Amino acid sequence: MHDKTLTQLAASLKSGEFSSRELTAHYLQKIEKTDGKLNSFITVTGEQALDQAEAADKARAGGGDTGILTGIPLALKDIFCTRDVKTSCGSKMLDNFIAPYNATVVEKLSAAGTISLGKTNMDEFAMGSSNENSHFGPVKNPWDLKAVPGGSSGGSAAAVAAGLVPAAMGTDTGGSIRQPAAFCGITGLKPTYGRVSRYGMIAYASSLDQAGPMARSAEDCAHLMNVIAGHDVRDSTSVARGVPDYTETLNAPLSGLKIGLPKEYFGDGLAPEVEKAVRDAVKMYESLGATVREVSLPHTHYAIPAYYVIAPAEASSNLSRFDGVRFGHRCKEPIDLMDLYKRSRAEGFGEEVKRRILIGTHTLSEGFFDAYYTKAQKVRRLIRQDFLDAFEEVDVLMGPAAPTPAFDLGAKKDPVSMYLQDIYTIAVNLAGIPGISVPAGFAGGRPIGLQILGTHFAEAQLLNVAHQYQQATDWHLQLPAIAEENA
Amino acid sequence: MQWETVIGLEVHVQLATRSKIFSGASTAFGAEPNTQACAVDLGLPGTLPVLNEQAVAMAVQFGLAVHSDIAEVSVFDRKNYFYADLPKGYQTSQMYHPIVGPGEVEITLDDDTTKRIRIHHAHLEEDAGKSLHEDFLGMTGIDLNRAGTPLLEIVSEPDMRSAKEAVAYLKAIHAIVTYLGISDGNMAEGSMRCDVNVSVRPKGQEAFGTRAEIKNVNSFRFVERAIAFEVERQIELIEDGGTVVQETRLFDPERDETRSMRTKEEANDYRYFPCPDLLPVVLDEAYLDHLRSQLPELPADKRERFQSELGLSAYDASVLSASREMAEFFEEVHHVCGDAKQAANWVQGELSGALNRENLSITNSPISARQLGELLSRVMDDTINGKAAKQVFQALWNGQGENADEIIETKGLKQVTDTGAIEAMIDQVIAESPAQVAQYRDAEPDKRGKMIGYFVGQVMKASRGTANPQQVNGVLKAKLDALL
Numbered sequence: 001m002h003d004k005t006l007t008q009l010a011a012s013l014k015s016g017e018f019s020s021r022e023l024t025a026h027y028l029q030k031i032e033k034t035d036g037k038l039n040s041f042i043t044v045t046g047e048q049a050l051d052q053a054e055a056a057d058k059a060r061a062g063g064g065d066t067g068i069l070t071g072i073p074l075a076l077k078d079i080f081c082t083r084d085v086k087t088s089c090g091s092k093m094l095d096n097f098i099a100p101y102n103a104t105v106v107e108k109l110s111a112a113g114t115i116s117l118g119k120t121n122m123d124e125f126a127m128g129s130s131n132e133n134s135h136f137g138p139v140k141n142p143w144d145l146k147a148v149p150g151g152s153s154g155g156s157a158a159a160v161a162a163g164l165v166p167a168a169m170g171t172d173t174g175g176s177i178r179q180p181a182a183f184c185g186i187t188g189l190k191p192t193y194g195r196v197s198r199y200g201m202i203a204y205a206s207s208l209d210q211a212g213p214m215a216r217s218a219e220d221c222a223h224l225m226n227v228i229a230g231h232d233v234r235d236s237t238s239v240a241r242g243v244p245d246y247t248e249t250l251n252a253p254l255s256g257l258k259i260g261l262p263k264e265y266f267g268d269g270l271a272p273e274v275e276k277a278v279r280d281a282v283k284m285y286e287s288l289g290a291t292v293r294e295v296s297l298p299h300t301h302y303a304i305p306a307y308y309v310i311a312p313a314e315a316s317s318n319l320s321r322f323d324g325v326r327f328g329h330r331c332k333e334p335i336d337l338m339d340l341y342k343r344s345r346a347e348g349f350g351e352e353v354k355r356r357i358l359i360g361t362h363t364l365s366e367g368f369f370d371a372y373y374t375k376a377q378k379v380r381r382l383i384r385q386d387f388l389d390a391f392e393e394v395d396v397l398m399g400p401a402a403p404t405p406a407f408d409l410g411a412k413k414d415p416v417s418m419y420l421q422d423i424y425t426i427a428v429n430l431a432g433i434p435g436i437s438v439p440a441g442f443a444g445g446r447p448i449g450l451q452i453l454g455t456h457f458a459e460a461q462l463l464n465v466a467h468q469y470q471q472a473t474d475w476h477l478q479l480p481a482i483a484e485e486n487a
Numbered sequence: 488m489q490w491e492t493v494i495g496l497e498v499h500v501q502l503a504t505r506s507k508i509f510s511g512a513s514t515a516f517g518a519e520p521n522t523q524a525c526a527v528d529l530g531l532p533g534t535l536p537v538l539n540e541q542a543v544a545m546a547v548q549f550g551l552a553v554h555s556d557i558a559e560v561s562v563f564d565r566k567n568y569f570y571a572d573l574p575k576g577y578q579t580s581q582m583y584h585p586i587v588g589p590g591e592v593e594i595t596l597d598d599d600t601t602k603r604i605r606i607h608h609a610h611l612e613e614d615a616g617k618s619l620h621e622d623f624l625g626m627t628g629i630d631l632n633r634a635g636t637p638l639l640e641i642v643s644e645p646d647m648r649s650a651k652e653a654v655a656y657l658k659a660i661h662a663i664v665t666y667l668g669i670s671d672g673n674m675a676e677g678s679m680r681c682d683v684n685v686s687v688r689p690k691g692q693e694a695f696g697t698r699a700e701i702k703n704v705n706s707f708r709f710v711e712r713a714i715a716f717e718v719e720r721q722i723e724l725i726e727d728g729g730t731v732v733q734e735t736r737l738f739d740p741e742r743d744e745t746r747s748m749r750t751k752e753e754a755n756d757y758r759y760f761p762c763p764d765l766l767p768v769v770l771d772e773a774y775l776d777h778l779r780s781q782l783p784e785l786p787a788d789k790r791e792r793f794q795s796e797l798g799l800s801a802y803d804a805s806v807l808s809a810s811r812e813m814a815e816f817f818e819e820v821h822h823v824c825g826d827a828k829q830a831a832n833w834v835q836g837e838l839s840g841a842l843n844r845e846n847l848s849i850t851n852s853p854i855s856a857r858q859l860g861e862l863l864s865r866v867m868d869d870t871i872n873g874k875a876a877k878q879v880f881q882a883l884w885n886g887q888g889e890n891a892d893e894i895i896e897t898k899g900l901k902q903v904t905d906t907g908a909i910e911a912m913i914d915q916v917i918a919e920s921p922a923q924v925a926q927y928r929d930a931e932p933d934k935r936g937k938m939i940g941y942f943v944g945q946v947m948k949a950s951r952g953t954a955n956p957q958q959v960n961g962v963l964k965a966k967l968d969a970l971l
Contacts, residue, residue: 081533094532101526103533200533206763235535236766314763317565320576321530325629337627341569364567364758373760 001026002163003479006072006220009166013060013071020060020071024053024115027073031117031164034482037145040159042078042136043086044118049073052115059113069223070113075168077156078119079126080106080211081200085116089202090124090134090152093322093329093348103200104232105169105211112227117165121155124350125319126173126204128152129421130412131180133352138409141183142480143446147406150180156214157184163483167215167224171201173208174307175401175425178437181214182401182449185439187466187476188214189221192456193432194239197232203318205311206237208429217476218438218466222246225459241457249460250467255289257465260394264300265424271404277441277448278400281469285398288468295393297386302379303427304419309363309376310430315353316360322348355415384431391455396465400424401437401449428453436462439475447475488726489690492718493698494653494683495645498660499638500670501614501678502545508613508637509536509579509765516676520630524616528635530574535764538563542637543768545669546586546611547778549639552663552785553606555590557775563611563765567758572616572629580640582759585610586768587639592663593787594655599801604656605644612638633677639669645684645695650714654707657681658809662786666811680705685717686731696721697731701738701745713738717745789814797827806835812849816856823860826867833863837880854883862891874952875900903954906962909946912954913963916945917970927967939963 001009001023013020028046035041056071081087081099088094102110109116123133131139131154139154141147142162149158153170157180160168170177172190181188189212196211203209213224226247231240259282266275282292324330324344331343349357363372390397402421412418428435433456440450450469454462470476507514510527527534550557562584565577587609593601616631641660647653661679664670671678686698699721701713716738721731735754736745784792786808793804807817813834821830838859842852862883866876879894888894895901903909917924920942927938939960946959 081531087532089532097532099526099531099533101531199535202532203764234537236537237535237764313760317567317577317758317760320567320569321532321574323569323571323576325571326529326574327531337571361758364760366756366758369758369760 002030002166002483004166005216006069006166006223007217010068010072010223014068020053020056020073020115021050023071024049024073024117027117027165031159034162034164034485035159037482038140038142038158038162038164039137040121040139040149040155040162040164041075041118042088042090042121042155045085045116046118048085049115049117056113056115067112067227069227071115072113072167073115073117073165074109075117075120075156075159075165076106077122077153077168077170079122079171079202080119080169081202082106082116082119085119087119087202088136089126090122090136091348091350091353092135094202095135095329097327099200101200104197104234105228106200108227109169114227120153120159120168123152123154123176124353125202125315126152126171126176126209127315127352127356129175129179129418130407130409131155132409133350135350140409141406141446142482143185144406146408147446148183148409150183150402150406152176152180153188153214154180157181157186157188160184160186160214160216161480161483163479167213167220169211169224169228170214171209171211172425172429173204173210173311174429175422177212177214178401178425178435178449178451179421181437182439182451183406183447185442185447185475185478185480186214186216187218187221187436187438187470188212189218189225189436189459189462190428190434191225191229191459192239192434193429194237195434195457195459196228197230197235197238199232199234203314205314206318207314208307208311210429217470218436218463219247219250219470221436222250222463222467225463229459244460246460246463249464252464253289254285254465254468257285257288257290257396258394259285259290259292260295260390260397261292262297262300262390262397262399263294264297265399269403269420269423270400271443273443274400274402274404274448277443278398278450281440281450282398284469284472285465288472293394295390295397297383297390297427299379299382299386300427303383303430304423306376306379306383307422307426307430308359308419309372310380312356312360313364313373314360316357316364319349319353319357324348352415380430383427387427387431387433387453387455395454396458396461397453399451401451405443405446405448424451432456434459434462436466438466438469439478440473441475490687490718490722491690491692492648492650492714493645493686493688493695494647494650494714495698496643496647496653496656496684497682498641498643498657499680499682500549500641500660500664500672502542502637502639503668503670504539504541504545504637506539507635508539508542508611510635512635514636518632520619520628520632522632524631524634528574528631530576536579536762538765538768539637542611543586543770544778545637545667546609546639547770547775548667548669548782549609549641549664550587550590551775551779551782552667553590553592555606555609556588557770558584558586558588559770560584561586561610561768563762563768564759565762568755570615570618571627572618572631572634574616574631574634578613578615579762579765580612581610583761584767592656592659594652594659595805596651596655599805602652604646604652604659607642607644609639609641612640614638645686650711650718653683653714654711657707657710659786662808662810666783666785668783668811674706677705681710683710683713683717685714685721687718687721687725697733699731699734699736699745701736702748704738709738709740712740712743713745716743720745786814797821799827799831803831803835807831810849816849816852819856820860820863823857824863824867826863829863829867830860833859837877841884853886854880858883858890865891865895869902869904869955871895871900872902872952872956875902878952899951900953903950904958906958909950909954909958909962910966912946912949913942913959913966916942916949917966920945924967924970928971935967939967942967
C-alpha cells in the first residue's frame with residue numbers, strides 16, 4: 001500500500017480493494033517500526049486515526065457524497081494547531097501546548113474525510129533548513145540516514161519519502177516545503193501567498209508563511225490543493241478569489257510552453273550534479289514541446305539579506321506572545337515579571353530562534369528601522385518586480401530547488417552557510433508567487449529537486465507542468481530502501 | 488515673570504462596538520474576569536486578527552464630525568512591548584498612517600466666547616487587558632476582558648492655554664462622541680481616558696517648554712486638578728533655577744499631585760512596524776459620502792438651532808446641547824408640551840435639581856421626558872397651577888402614578904376655576920378675617936395691593952392649592968374694594 005501515491009490509494013479505497021482502517025493501520029504500523037530511525041513524527045495519534053478511519057469507511061459504505069480523499073491518512077507539520085492534540089512547533093516552549101481549536105487547513109482536511117496520523121517534526125518555529133533545530137531532535141533523511149531531510153518541514157518530507165504516510169502538510173516561509181521535498185525526493189508545492197488560510201498555523205513570518213501539500217506526485221498535490229485552497233474569513237490576508245479544480249488541467253499539453261531559466265540560478269555555488277539534473281529535466285520539457293530561454297532576475301542576490309531582515313523582524317514580534325504568562329513553558333519560581341519573561345524565554349527557545357529574535361529586535365529598533373526594515377521592503381518590491389517582468393516573457397521559470405543535494409547532519413555549523421541553502425527558494429516567498437519542487441534525479445544516492453515557479457495564482461499551471469514531467473519520468477516513484485523494510 | 492501654559496490632549500475613546508476590534512468576543516463592561524476573551528484576545532498561537540468594520544465606520548464618523556481629512560489608505564502597526572496584560576506582546580495601533588487626519592473642534596468658554604482647537608490626527612487601536620494588583624496576596628491578577636476593545640485615540644495640537652480650556656475641549660470631544668453614538672463616554676468605567684501633555688513658557692516666547700505627559704486621567708475634574716498642580720510644579724521648578732525634564736507622570740487624585748513614572752531615557756523603544764496580519768484599510772468616496780449622509784445633528788449645530796429656532800438664550804442653548812442625552816430629553820419634553828421656554832426652564836430647574844440631589848444622570852431619570860412634557864401641558868392649558876405642578880412632579884418622581892393626569896385626578900389637584908366656588912371660599916375667608924378686613928380698609932390705597940396677599944394665601948389654603956391664583960386675586964380685590 002505504502003508504495004502507492006495518494007491518487008492511487010484514493011482509487012483503491014473507492015473500489016473497495018482495502019478499507020481506510022486497513023490502510024491507516026498499515027501506515028501506523030510502518031511508523032511504529034520505522035520512525036525510530038527517522039524521528040519524523042513528534043506525536044502519533046494512532047487511536048484517533050483508527051477511529052476516524054472507521055468513520056470514513058462507514059461514510060463510504062453509506063454511499064452518498066463522500067469526497068475522493070475520504071479515508072486517506074495524512075500527517076500535519078506540528079505547526080498546525082489541532083484541537084486536543086499537542087502542537088509544539090518543534091519547541092520546548094510549546095511542549096505542553098494543546099490548542100483549543102483547529103487550524104483552518106486542519107478543519108478543511110478533516111471535513112474532506114482525511115485521517116490525521118499525527119504531527120510531524122520540524123525546525124523550531126519553522127526556523128531552519130535542515131531540521132536540526134528541533135527540540136525533539138533531528139530528523140534523518142530516508143535516502144541516507146547520515147543526511148538531513150531539509151527543513152523546516154523535514155518531518156513531513158521524510159515521512160512521505162519513507163512511505164510512513166501518503167502525504168503531509170508543510171509550511172514554507174523561505175523554502176521550507178520545497179527544499180525538504182527536494183532533499184527527500186518528493187513533490188512539494190508552496191502556493192501563492194494568500195491562497196491557503198494561515199489561521200491556526202503558528203506564525204513565523206506572517207507576510208511570508210504559506211501552507212502547502214507535500215506528496216509523492218503533482219497529482220496528489222492537486223487533490224490536496226482542491227481541499228485546502230480558498231478564502232478564509234478568519235485570515236484577512238487570504239485572498240477572496242475562486243479556486244479552480246486543480247486536477248482538471250493536469251493533462252493539458254505543454255506544447256508552446258515558454259520556460260525561462262534565470263541565469264542567476266545557475267551561477268557559483270550550484271553543485272554540478274544538481275545543475276546537470278535540472279538541465280536534463282529542461283531538455284525533457286523541450287521534448288514535450290516547450291521552448292526555453294534564459295531570463296534574468298537581477299535582484300536575486302539581495303533576496304537572502306532582505307529575507308533575513310524581514311522574517312526575523314516579523315518573528316521577533318510574532319514570538320513575543322510566548323512569555324510564560326498564559327500558555328507554554330514557564331520557568332520555575334519566577335521572582336518578578338521580568339524574571340518570568342527572561343527565564344521562560346531563555347529556557348523555552350532554542351539557539352536559532354533566539355538568534356532571529358535578536359536580529360529582528362535589532363532591525364526594528366529606533367535608528368535602525370529605516371536602514372534595515374524599510375530598505376528590505378524596497379528590495380522586496382524590486383524582487384517581486386523581477387518576477388513579474390520575467391513572467392511577461394515566459395510562462396514558468398525553472399531551476400534548482402537547492403544548490404546541493406541533502407548535506408550531512410552537522411555539516412553546516414555556521415548560520416550563514418545554512419542560510420545560503422535557501423538562495424533559490426527565498427525570493428519566491430518575498431514575491432509571494434507559487435513554486436513547486438519535483439524529483440529530478442539523484443546524486444550519490446540523494447535526491448535532487450527541480451523547482452518550477454509561476455506567477456501569482458498559477459498553481460494549476462505549475463501542477464500541470466509538474467504532472468506532465470512526472471508522466472514522462474519516474475523519479476518521483478522511486479522509494480528509498482527504508483520504505484521497503486518492515487513492509 | 489508671566490508664564491503661559493501650553494496643553495495638548497490625547498483622548499482615548501472606547502468605541503461602542505458590540506464585539507472587539509479584531510475578534511468576535513463581546514465588549515460588554517463588568518463581566519466576570521476573563522469570560523470575554525476568546526482565543527484571538529488571549530493571543531493564542533496561530534490566531535489572527537480580523538478588523539471590525541464597525542470600528543472603522545465609527546472612527547470615520549468622528550473624523551467627519553471634526554472636519555478631518557479621512558485617510559484613503561490607513562495602516563495598522565504593531566507597537567511592541569512586554570507587559571502581563573498585553574497578550575500578544577504588542578498592541579495593534581496606527582502609527583504611521585492613521586485613519587483620521589487633521590481636523591478641528593470648537594470649544595465654548597465660560598464667557599460664551601469660542602475657540603478652535605486643532606486635532607492632529609485620530610487613530611484606531613486595541614485596548615490592553617487589566618492588571619489587578621489587589622486581592623492576590625502580593626501577586627497580580629490579569630483580566631483580559633478589555634483586551635482588544637476598540638479605542639479611538641484623538642490627539643490634539645498643543646492649542647490649549649489653561650486647564651479650563653482643556654476641560655472645555657474634553658467636554659466637546661465627549662459631546663461629539665456621545666452625539667455620534669460611537670462611545671458611551673462613561674469616564675468612570677474608563678470609556679474615555681486622557682493623557683495630558685503640559686508645558687509652560689514665559690509669556691511672549693514662541694518656543695515650547697519641555698513637556699510632561701500625565702497619563703490616564705479619567706475625569707473632567709481630575710484633568711483640571713492635574714493640570715493645575717503640574718503647571719505650578721513646573722513654574723516653581725524653573726523659578727528655583729531647575730529645568731523640567733521630559734517624562735511621564737501619574738496623577739494621584741487622593742494627594743492631588745502628579746508623580747514621575749518614567750523619564751525619556753527609560754522610555755520603551757516600541758519598534759513599530761506594519762502589522763503583516765492586517766491589510767491596509769482602503770476607503771472610497773462613496774463610503775465616506777454614505778457615512779456623511781448619516782451623521783446626526785452635532786452639538787454645535789444643535790446649540791445654534793436651539794437659539795435661532797426655539798428662541799432660547801445662549802446660555803440655555805449651551806447647557807441643553809452639552810450632552811446628547813440632555814438634548815434629547817429636552818427636545819422630547821418640548822415636542823410633547825409645545826413650549827420651548829417652559830421645557831427649558833423645567834429641565835434645567837426642577838429636573839436637574841432633583842437629579843443632582845440624588846446623583847442621577849438624565850438617562851436614569853425616574854421621570855421620563857414624555858411624563859414631564861405631559862405635566863407641562865397641564866400647566867399650560869390651566870388644568871393645574873404652578874404650585875400643583877411641583878406636587879405632581881414630586882409624585883411622578885416617587886413613582887406614585889403613571890402620568891400627570893392620573894396624579895392630578897387622584898390627588899384632586901385640578902385647578903378650581905368655577906367662579907361660584909371661588910366666590911364662596913372668598914366670602915368665607917372675608918367673614919372669618921374681620922381684623923384683616925379692617926386693616927385693609929384703613930390702609931393707604933397704595934399699601935392695599937400688598938395686603939391682599941394674606942387673603943389670597945387663605946383662599947389658596949382653603950382650596951388646598953387648587954384655586955386659580957389669578958382668578959382668586961381678581962375676585963378678592965373686587966370684593967374687598969366693595970367693602971370700602
